[in-house]
Amino acid sequence: KLDVRLHTYVMDWPTMKELQRAYLLSGVANLDVPQDHLFCAAIYQMARKYRVKYILNGSNIATEGADAPFSLQHTYRDAWHLKSIYRKHGRGKSLKKYPALSLWEAWMGLPGVTKINLLNYVPYSKKEAIETLSREFDWEYYGGKHFESRFTKYFQSVYLPRKFGYDKRRAHLSCLILNGEMTREEALAELARPPYPLEQQKEDESYILKKLDIDPATWQRILEAPPTPDDAYFSQQKLFNAARRLLGQKGLDRIKQRRYTARG
Template sequence: MTYQICTRCIMDTSDPNIEFDAAGVCNHCRNFDQNMLPNWHPDASGRRTLDGIVAQMKREGQGRPYDCAIGLSGGVDSSYLAYVARKELGLRLLAVHVDGGWNSELATRNIENIVRKLDIDLHTYVVDWEEMQDLQRAFLRAGLANQDVPQDHAFFAALYSNAQSYGLRYVLSGGNISTESVMPTEWAYNAMDLRHLEAVHSRFGNGRLRSFPRVNFFRYYFWNRYVKRMCVVRPLNYLPYVKDEAIATLERELGFQYYGGKHFESRFTKWQQLFYRPRKFGYDERRAYLSSLILSEQSTRGEALAALAGDVENERQAEKDTEYILKKLAISEEEFRQIMDQPPRTFRDYPSNYALFNLKTAARDWLASRGIAVRPNS
């Protein structure tokens, strides 16, 4: 199949909702220019804003063991954020790591080095494997693109729960515009949609979710924000954040070892990104991450295309990992062939809170148009 590709970034028509202007520039680039760039200040003014937020966190942290919580996956973004928060901002961190059963050995070593060398307390929440396994089998059987929903939902639900158990109002997130400005909804539907998660599990799962960490729409977006007054802070949006420089700092200061790709700290995520999604849905998620680097001027378009074409070793390893993934999920080769052969599905094929998410976004935009600021939580 021949895809039309953006003349500015490297997103193409494997995104079913992509649109191009007369110059061949896609809607992701226009969204970056019109909606992200004007509100992104990784400069002196951003640092002043961040310093004010940090000062408030420290004031509220007086008399408590921590100033804030931070999710620590072992990936570059969260690892570098931990380094900045501890070494440059002087925050006392409660690091929360959620073990969904897919950590690579390298990720485990990186996390151990980070918390030891930065003197951070770490709380690890281990998800019940039978429940995670059942959920992930259900999502594969459902034929959906975002197979990371079970892992991601557990991660954020457990992070918030741990922060609240210590009376912490602030949660640090490694989410950032610099490396994550592009991601089509069709490729990565919102993992915080509990209605969607439970609907898929109810139809395709076998067991019950007794201890799996969950959080519903009301609690996540209203109770946590307006009653508990919790606030998600993304410090990397207030600072110059260059991926290669961040990796070099982590390697030099913390003995960090890079995984070779974004989110490759999870063996399952790496497999679904390089094998499952390209084979079943015909798109390569790396296009979004590389396009983000183009828009933040960390890469040229030519460099991004070369990186995409040259990552053969990771692609081959992901294909080899299929046997490991299926064995761990207790899925036979025959069932997996049937999963791959059935027509691709989208989140729209199952119950979800998609309409609620759209309503929330519309309400936020309406308030913003009238000069009413809404705290930028997830």
């Protein structure tokens, strides 16, 4: 209907499986890093290949502007952090088939490519967007934020509250309240309900553990172990902090701007 060319990037499953398994064993909070890093790296690959100048992003303040404290977790763009976790908890399989962002790509983006959060430039309503997509494109709502991914659905709805005591719905619903799409009373009523049926939660847990080769005893140890801080693993953060102290944030922004506007 939109006449847009679709390119599907198919990740090597054995590699992805081992990396995702390592993250579950790592004790860090953000288990979506393996797929989020892959999304970004794959998009950059396509941008380089086809010399794309603009990347449109659906991130927006209206529905995602109140995501702390989870948003304060370590960035998903840090390949050093990802590989540090894999070195400690992986089972030895090479990550050469996994596309990783370089240090420059992680912090400065691609030369000549501008990322635009398009929804921040229009009056955006989640309710109206759902109605328009359903009416114009026969789109079907999958029941919750990021529920299009079975893993993310379980991770955010079950694993995070159980192990870290953090329900991301609080932040998501707070945004809708601020955006005038929901009252506080309606949000509290939704929080009082399970994010999705308990039977489906059990099915998803069983499915994910089987796919990742995690036995019940190992899973119990994962749930009972104390959370691991992100800085327990090697990362690019100290290097970036040193560059910010040396150049200042304005200096880094000027470098980033030159990288965006100069074709490579």
